[in-house]
Amino acid sequence: MVSVAIMGYGVVGSGVAEIIVTHRESLAKRAKEEIDIKYILDIRDFPGNPLEEKFIKDFNIILNDDDVRVVVEVMGGLHPAYDFVKQCLERGKSVVTSNKELVAAKGAELLRIAQDKNVNFLFEASVGGGIPIIRPMSQCLAANDVVEVAGILNGTTNFILTKMIRDQMSFEDALKLAQSLGYAEKDPTADVEGLDAVRKICILASLAYGKHVYPDNIHTEGITKITLADVSYAAAWGGVIKLIGSVKKLGDGRIDIFVAPMVLPNGSQLAGVDDVFNGIMVRGDSTGDVVFYGKGAGKMPTASAVVADVIDCIKHFKARKYLFWADGEDGYVLPYEESVCSMYVRASYSGGADIKAEAEKAFGGVKMIARASSGENEAAFVTPEMTVKEFDERAKSLEKAGVKIESRIRMGDL
Ligand code: HSE
Numbered sequence: 001m002v003s004v005a006i007m008g009y010g011v012v013g014s015g016v017a018e019i020i021v022t023h024r025e026s027l028a029k030r031a032k033e034e035i036d037i038k039y040i041l042d043i044r045d046f047p048g049n050p051l052e053e054k055f056i057k058d059f060n061i062i063l064n065d066d067d068v069r070v071v072v073e074v075m076g077g078l079h080p081a082y083d084f085v086k087q088c089l090e091r092g093k094s095v096v097t098s099n100k101e102l103v104a105a106k107g108a109e110l111l112r113i114a115q116d117k118n119v120n121f122l123f124e125a126s127v128g129g130g131i132p133i134i135r136p137m138s139q140c141l142a143a144n145d146v147v148e149v150a151g152i153l154n155g156t157t158n159f160i161l162t163k164m165i166r167d168q169m170s171f172e173d174a175l176k177l178a179q180s181l182g183y184a185e186k187d188p189t190a191d192v193e194g195l196d197a198v199r200k201i202c203i204l205a206s207l208a209y210g211k212h213v214y215p216d217n218i219h220t221e222g223i224t225k226i227t228l229a230d231v232s233y234a235a236a237w238g239g240v241i242k243l244i245g246s247v248k249k250l251g252d253g254r255i256d257i258f259v260a261p262m263v264l265p266n267g268s269q270l271a272g273v274d275d276v277f278n279g280i281m282v283r284g285d286s287t288g289d290v291v292f293y294g295k296g297a298g299k300m301p302t303a304s305a306v307v308a309d310v311i312d313c314i315k316h317f318k319a320r321k322y323l324f325w326a327d328g329e330d331g332y333v334l335p336y337e338e339s340v341c342s343m344y345v346r347a348s349y350s351g352g353a354d355i356k357a358e359a360e361k362a363f364g365g366v367k368m369i370a371r372a373s374s375g376e377n378e379a380a381f382v383t384p385e386m387t388v389k390e391f392d393e394r395a396k397s398l399e400k401a402g403v404k405i406e407s408r409i410r411m412g413d414l
Contacts, residue, residue, distance in 0.1 A: 001034045001035075001036050002033045002034070002035055002036065002069055002070060003036050003038040003065075003067045003069065004035060004036070004037055004038065004068065004069075004070045004071070004072060004310060005037075005038055005062040005065075005068045005070075005071045006037060006040045006072045006074065007059070007073045007074065007081075007084060008041070008042060008073065008074040009044070009046065010074065010075075011298075012074040012098050012125070012299060012302045012303055012306065013042070013072070013074040013075075015304075015306075016072055016074060016303045016306050016307055016310075017037055017040065017051060018303070019303050019304065020035055020307060020310075021037070021050075021051070023307075027311060030311050031310075031314040031315060032314075032315065033314050035314070038065070038067065039054055039055075039056050039061060039062050039065075039068065040055050040056070041055075041056055041057070041058075041059055041062060042057070043057055059084055059087075062088070063084075063087055063088065063091055068093060069093055069094060069317065070093065070094045070096065070314065071085075071088045071093050071095050072095075072096050072097070072306060072310060073088075073096070073098075073102070074098050074099070074306065075099070076098075076101070077099070077101060078101050078102060078105055081097070081102050082102055085102065085110060086110065089110060089113040089114050089117055090117065092118075093119060094119045094120040094122070094313040094317075095110075095114070095119075095120075095121050095122075096120075096122045096123070096125075096306055096309040096310050096313060097121075097122075097125075097126065097306075098125035098302055098305070098306050099123075099126060100126040100127065100200055101199055103123045103126045103199075104126075104199035104200075104202045104203050104214070104215050105214065105215070107123075107203065107206055108206070108325055108326060108327045109327075111323065111324050111325060112324075114320075120312070120313045120316055120320060120321050121323070122134075122309035122313060122321070122323065123203070123309070124306070124309050125305035125306045125309070126203055127200045127203050127204060128151075128280055128292065128294070129278070129296040129298060129301045129302040129305065130294055130295050130296075130301025130302060130304050130305050131278060131280065131293065131295070131301075132292065132305070133280055133282075133292050134323075135312075136282075136290075136292065137149075137282060138322070141282060141284050141287060143286060144285055144286045144287055145249075145284070146209070146282060146283070146284055147248070147249060147284065148246070148247065148248045148282075149201070149204045149205065149208055149246070149280065149281070149283070150245070150246040150247075150270070150280075150281050150283075150412075150414050151201070151204075151245055151246075151270070151278065151281060151292075152242055152244065152270055152273050152279045152280075152296075153196070153197040153200040153201060153243075153245045153278055153296065154191055154196050154197045154200075154243060154278070154296070155183060155275075155276035155277065155278055155295070155296045155297045156183045156188070156196075156276070157197070157222070158243065158273065158275065158276060158277065158278070159181075159183055159276045160174040160175055160178055160184075160192070160223065161223060161226070161240075161242060161243065162274045163178075164226070164241075165231050165235070165241070166274075168228055170228060171226060175188060183276055183297075192222045193220070193222035194220040194221055194223075194243065194259040194260070195220065195222075197220075197243060197245045197259045198215045198220045198245065198259045199215050200245060201218075201245030201246065201247055201257060201259060202214065202215045204245075204247065204280070206325045207325060208249075208282075209247075209249060209325075210324075210325050210326060211325060211326050211327070211329060211332055212325055212326065212327050212328040213247075213257060213328055213332070213333065214328055218258060218333065219258040219259070219260065219336035219339075220258070220259045220260075221258075221260040222261075223241075223243050223261055225407060226241055227407065229346060229375065229378070229406075229407075230407050230409060232371050233344070233346060233371050233380040234263045235371075236369050236370060236371040237263065237344070238265060239264050239265045239266055239268075239271065240264055240271050241261050241263055241264075241409060242261065242262060242264050242271065242273070243259070243260075243261050243262075244260065244261070244262045244264075244270070244412060245258075245259045246258060246259075246260075246262075254331070254332055254333065254334045255332065255334065256334045256339050257333060258336060258339060260409075260410050261409050261410070262409065262410045262411065262412035263344050263411050265412075268412065268414045269289070269291045269414075270291075270412075270414055273293060276295070276298075277293060277294065277295065277296065278295070278296030278297075279292065280292045280293075336388055337387060337389035337392070338387050339387065339388050340385055340386065340387050341385060341411060342382055342383050342384055342385045342386075342411045343391055343408050343409065343411060344369075344380065344381075344407075344410075344411055345380065345381055345383060345395075345405055346378070346379075346380045346405075346407045346408075347379055347380070347381075347398070347403050347404060348375075348377055348378050348403070348404045348406055349378075349379065349402060349403045350402055351376075353377075353402065353403065356368055356379075356381070358401050358403055359379075359381050359383075361397075361401070362395070362397050362398035363383040363394050363398070364383075364384050365384060366381040366384070367381060367382045368380070368381045369381060369382065378406075391408075
């Protein structure tokens with residue numbers, strides 16, 4: 001029998017407890033040990049809960065109980081999760097977490113402690129919820145050099161964009177609907193501004209290339225500026241707008257990483273990932289593109305990934321799983337201004353201007369996009385590839401010529 005403790009009895013924590021209780025026999029077969037929930041740490045009371053006698057409020061009870069060999073951290077947030085996880089690892093307990101904020105901020109340090117103490121620190125649920133991605137990348141695709149990882153990593157924003165694309169719902173109305181359905185938080189900032197997605201792409205980048213990438217300095221754009229006019233121009237071009245987290249290895253050893261909306265061609269595998277679903281494409285040098293698709297959030301999908309990690313910890317008490325990346329380095333991440341892409345531009349101009357000629361004067365050959373219900377003195381076009389810095393300079397020269405750039409979105413080649 002292996003005793004585990006669960007820290008946090010929120011949506012995911014209660015799902016983890018439910019799976020461990022309801023799947024007792026099948027989990028015992030897979031782990032080759034029975035799994036017993038010894039403690040559940042939460043500051044709240046849960047009177048009448050069938051596991052009521054397991055609830056504790058003092059973290060030290062878990063820390064000081066040598067019988068507890070696996071600790072599940074599903075509290076979320078950086079503090080006190082970081083301090084608790086660090087102490088558990090230092091005490092020689094394996095830790096499983098779904099906490100992307102924690103892994104994105106402190107992954108390298110916690111993995112090093114786990115290595116030093118010969119225990120496991122596993123976090124399959126931190127990216128893509130119930131979709132297997134950490135284990136496939138660290139094990140099944142291990143023979144590949146990863147060329148690129150790109151994904152729809154946030155279900156809430158994907159739901160909002162899907163409503164805008166399919167039902168012509170405004171961003172504001174789609175957000176309200178996402179909130180009423182329980183997808184978006186009351187304060188939706190982390191989702192709609194791309195903060196959740198950037199944590200996830202940083203974890204995948206750290207895993208793919210072996211060096212920690214910290215989210216703080218990564219270019220992060222959300223979807224709040226996307227309008228129905230942009231959605232309609234993207235459709236006229238033959239594509240859809242998706243919020244993408246992307247990382248690519250460059251020839252000089254640096255990585256090009258960002259989170260931003262992108263116009264994807266309809267033929268792209270990620271273009272068909274709709275509603276709250278996530279899709280992650282891993283481009284390996286041997287495998288080519290491998291795409292992972294499924295529910296990236298929610299109680300039971302996320303809990304299923306957490307419990308699978310618990311089983312893995314139990315099966316590897318004696319032989320540590322290899323999962324490691326080193327600290328980050330200055331100069332490792334390409335400055336966003338140097339990132340190269342072609343850009344979709346929607347612009348307004350004063351009547352009579354030759355917008356195509358002006359756009360070409362600024363950017364070189366552009367491809368104009370026509371849509372059925374285009375506004376008066378409004379145009380959209382796609383620029384050739386150039387660095388973001390060069391785009392910004394040329395955009396300024398276009399604005400000087402009296403053309404106002406209303407929106408700009410990266411074109412995706414996924
Ligand atoms: N808010 C996140 C999403 C939950 O919408 O994808 C999972 O991280």
